[in-house]
Amino acid sequence: MTSNPGGTWPHAPGYYTGDRPKIVTSRFEYEDSYTLQRYEATDGYKGLRAALSKPAADVHEEVKNATVLGRGGAGFPAGNKWGLTPQGVWPRYLVVNGDESEPGTYKDRLLMERDPHQLIEGCLIACYAAGLSRCFLYIRGEMALAQERVAAALNEAYAAGYVGKNILGSKFSVDIVLHWGAGAYVVGEETALIESLEGNRGMPRLKPPYFPAAIGLYGQPTIVNNVETLANLPWLARNGAAAYTAIGTATSPGTRMVAVSGHVKRPGVYEIINGLTTFRDLLYGEEFCQGIRNDNELKAFVPGGGSAPWFTEDQLDVAFEGPQAGAAGSMLGSGAVMVMDSTTDIPRAALTLTRFYAHESCGKCTPCREGGTWLERILSRVVDGKGTDADLDQLLEVGQSICPGEFPHASNAKLGISAVPFPYRMNTICFVGPSAYAPVHSALTLFRSEFEARVTKRNLIPVTAVSQ
Amino acid sequence: MTTIDNSAEVENTPPVDPNAVTITINGRAVAARKGELIIAAADRANEYIPRFCYHPRMSPVGMCRQCLVEIEGPRGPMMVVSCMTPVADGQVVRTDTPQVKRAHEGILELLLANHPLDCPVCDKGGECPLQDQAFSHGAGESRFVEEKRHYEKPIAISDLVFLDRERCILCDRCTRFADEVAGDPLISFTQRGNNTQVMTFPNEPFASYFSGNTVQICPVGALTAQPYRFKARPWDLEQRESTCTTCSVGCRTVVQSSRDEILRYQGVDSDPVNWGWLCDRGRFNFQSVNSEDRLVSPQVKSGDSFTSASWSDALETVARTMRLATPGSIAILGGARGTNEDAFMWATLADALGVTMRDAQMDDGLPTSIFSYTQATIDSACAGGTVILLAPDLKEELPVLHLRLRDAADKKRIRIIEVSSHESGLTKQAWRSVRAESGTIATALGALLADSEVAAQLASGPVTIVAGRANLAESSAHTMAAVDVAVGVASHAAVLPVLRRGNVRGALSVGLAPQNGKDAAAILEASANGHVECLILLGADPMSDVADADLARRGIAGAKFVVAIDTFLTQSAAHADVVLPAAAYGEKDGTTMNLEGRVTNVVQKITPRGTSRADWMIAAELADLVGHDTGVTTLADVQKLLSSRVPGFGVTTTAVAIKRDGVVVSAGTPVRTPLSATPAPTRNSYEFRLDLSRKLYDRAVGTITSPAIAELSVGASVCIHPLDLERVGAAVGATVRVSNNHSSIVLPVAASAAVPRGTAVVPFNQPGADIRELIRHGESVVDVRIESM
Amino acid sequence: MARLTEENVRLAREIISRYPKPRSATIPLLHLAQEQDGFVTNEAMEHIGELVGATSAEVYGTASFYEMFKFEPVGKYLINICGTMSCALMGAEELMHHAEARLGIHMGGTTPDGLITLERAECQAACTEAPCLQVNYRYRFRVTAENFDTLVDQLQSGALEGEIPAHGTVAAVRQHIPADKAVGAIAPEDVTEGPAWLDGKAAL
């Protein structure tokens, strides 16, 4: 076994290095952060020991009290989710969602590559607290290094007695099975993840009735949690709920990892304080991104992963907190901010995202399978300067077949439009269909003139890349 | 226009039950049951909700999204798919709001976006749910100007089914059917997103006995059946509901014809029987009715060849023979292929002539005492408890019964216990499955039932014994002994007899059962010994159907005069003195009885070929000619007589005519004569115990005269365990010599772990060397030697 | 020929044994097959079907859903250039043009020597390091035309042999669950009671 398998060119995730509290990225500064040795030397597996010294129900209670919000996108508190499993139905499983593929999202991979033991310890605490007897750690297929690091860490942890039968001499026994995907964005959706884990095509199931906590893997109660969510648990188990809620706000305690990419000076993954940090802090703050590249003007930004409706400078002072972002017309999703400066070709940027979702549609439901591709085709016609006015309305019409009614969007003082709050209504099974529409809708709402210029001055706009 | 929508078929409202709830649909109160889906409740209330993927006989997937409706939620109205949302008391459902209408139009527009507009040349045109709903729920025009998805034109995914991927709307019906219902997941969605397509694995066709159902349930023209492609337009078709008589399950069908030619059968959803499904043999053997080889006029043997004769001459020849025959020297074999009325009139004639030698079975079934046990129905067997299989592979012989039991086991309603000499189609579903060599089934069953867990299972609920003739090279006494063992342990058990031929139970019930124990084998033996002066073959072909080939040959040869009443000149009919052309399925009205004793109607859809006549007419005329006036001139006369004479049939004439599901007739209780099975001799370890069992496709006359399925029989071979194959020293596919004291034949050899060591499985009545040469009636079991050549 | 080798069958059985139901091992086994042959052959899919109890059609249905499985040979090195939002904003399009020009092939093509296949990929979860690419799923970040050329030079000269396994192998480290430590997988229908550590008490 190699302790440093694979290899990469050095890269610089701009994780926050200041002295604010760090819950999940505290070990990132060490070169050997992924080894058991380093982990044990930095409080590793102490949270597990603390948990094992208490009855499972108390640990669960602690997690509930801490309001650990899910970091996979929906933001549902983990402790509450665990409590949704039907009483007396066994076995129950834990499935770890490490399929990170939402455009702009970049944090779970870091957590798996840099601190795999933290994740493993988090899984163990969750299993112990919620009575989950087997854990499947589903890592995205394309992440070779993450798979290697987690495999190596699991091998170490098994050897050291942290995982497996009678963990640390207790009655607590659980296997953690490393599982990996093979390239399909939609498999990040929890019911699709379960389908995939059962060896099937990764097509989402209908909720209801297939809420994983009730009917999940093999039809059994199953907790699906995001990597980052679970990575919070060791710290929480060590320091207690009170310490956890002391960070952040009452409704959004703790920290969260946010990847800021695109046209900023210092793109990177930052562990920020939940609820307190605003988008302005993030984009312009000295300890974060330090402003827009070349000091260009900000044109728009995607606040929470490719599926989220876009914000503009009007929303810079919205704090990083679910309900606030929701009221402002979008969502925080998976903690991914993508920044577009004034040079950005908006229709083209929208096309990039719409193409992604059309391409990643699982094909199960009609509106997404047919609608997503249709949107993409109209849009690419428009981008190529071959569109007509009618095409712009048709985009909205197709959107209506995917998401009927008003679609959320941000306010814009200059255009005199006010925000429609999140969420939207949908004709689809999962959010992939609506996600294909979100960028189209945002772009058309906020930057319609750019589209109109394209369709009226046909062929005059040279076809260029998104930015220069 | 004739459209059939089985999916919309929901039977009468259930009686008041504690689970009753009330919902309102578009302001109208609708009674429903807890757990029922909105779409099903709406169907019963005649509130049509458009749909594509939903099918009441398969688990809902909610993926086409066409069935969106609005329900009143805690936060105002919300859209839900009605095919996956259960009703709740007081639920308010609307299918008529502008929002719902917009959604229906929107989804339809999207479905049509990539759908070719080739309705005029599409087989489904005129009976296409997509086309219909585009008219009823669509916006009317397409705004899709992009180029549509293109695929290579239709590809054959099996011998019977073609797939046109451009027309496919990816509703998952066929794939779900193949997996969930048929248990043959040989087609699957492949690729992803907008490129998703239904496909088989390369070079592994969708060879399922049930493939035709996918064509029927496809909501567009993506799947088409080879025998029907481009044959007719739905508006040219006329149809009547009938019952399939290919086997004794008695699936409900519609028979569709155009210009006096049968063109298609479709399954009809009969709740207690077939749930809309048909097997491919039953679905496609209508071709046989249209065959060029049908007999069209009476034939009389002169010298070595036949000459056509008039009906009056032919009948007079037969009648004269009957009149002159020594009392007690007339014999009737067969009757299971016709209607109850046919068999009844022949029984009436037999009574008049004092004929005691009669049997509707061909020594391939069970003694009629199987009807003396408490009788089960398909529904009662599937409802719960334990099912003990002492039967042939139902997938091969009674395919839709196989589907019903498979479903019940899959849904964990029943537990199957199987004792058989090789694995069957239900072995995977079985709770306990035990291999026992032929001749030892009863002993093995006894041992199994002694197990405490098994005993507890039997005691925990109802028990159904599914009993039939698993092995034609094993005396039926072994099966009967096993049934007695089961009943001995579970006295509350009911028996579902699985005698296979279409109307065998009907024919036996209305008077063509053996008398004084003289069954088909005894009759043929008597005939071989010169005691039969007139042998009537009523749709019977002993030369190819009786397992003891030598006996059949001797029996036919020994009869002084042979009359064959048939649709084709079968092997046996070729030896007849007079051949009378019989009206076929679809050419006559009447009733039939399935394996449960359920009587349903069969209908005439086309005029009989040539001058052929229904069997009952022939019997009635012969009765006249031999001086016994039955007073019968119409079918109604026959039915009146039948219902007055045969206990239990009283209700059938009226009830059957009106009810799709028919009525289960309890026709008398034959006396049970205890049979003791001669213990099977122990097998010499160098020999193999022969297991002669049927396959769905064999050389049955209806199959080989239907071009679409004629070539699907597997061919004669002998299949043994791979280790035995090693011992024999032959390679798979090599020819081996199979022999015993009686004869020796040469067959290709196959190997399968589904066959236990020491057993040799040979399919019955297949093209190739005839294993029946090694069989002698009356032997308890048949052991053979297998040598490589 | 391209069924799983004896060694891989052993590995396959070990992997299968970790799941309460064998079908769950389908994707890991497809990876194993791809590791063995560089792509997933029909024979391998049939073999996997036998191992996990599925028909070949089902295995193919699953396999073809996922981007990473190839059903025809690809180059020894598969270069995936990300083209989604953040990379697009940072010049992925130009990088793709450059790559096509440098290798003389189009996206989806393979160099005549069979060394390199070029593909456009979707978001690789390295958005802050845009534009990025993967060589057999090993990352390269903030890729410029120049360091793309260096990469190609290294691949061609064999300089990365040790670092980047040939296409098919994703992770070079496997999980091994020691027999004495394993809890073991039990089919869910055979589990009748709650886990021991709950001491019969209901979890919250």
Ligand SMILES: Cc1cc2nc3c(=O)[nH]c(=O)nc-3n(C[C@H](O)[C@H](O)[C@H](O)COP(=O)(O)O)c2cc1C
């Ligand atoms: C289309 C789609 C893609 C998703 N992708 C991911 C993903 O890559 N990773 C993730 O953790 N959650 C993803 N989610 C969210 C999961 O469905 C699920 O809510 C989450 O894993 C639950 O974990 P949490 O409660 O810890 O956040 C996705 C959801 C949707 C609808």
Ligand code: SF4
């Ligand atoms: S919305 Fe798209 S990805 Fe989601 S289930 Fe429907 S088709 Fe699949």
Ligand code: FES
């Ligand atoms: S019929 Fe309900 S979604 Fe298809």
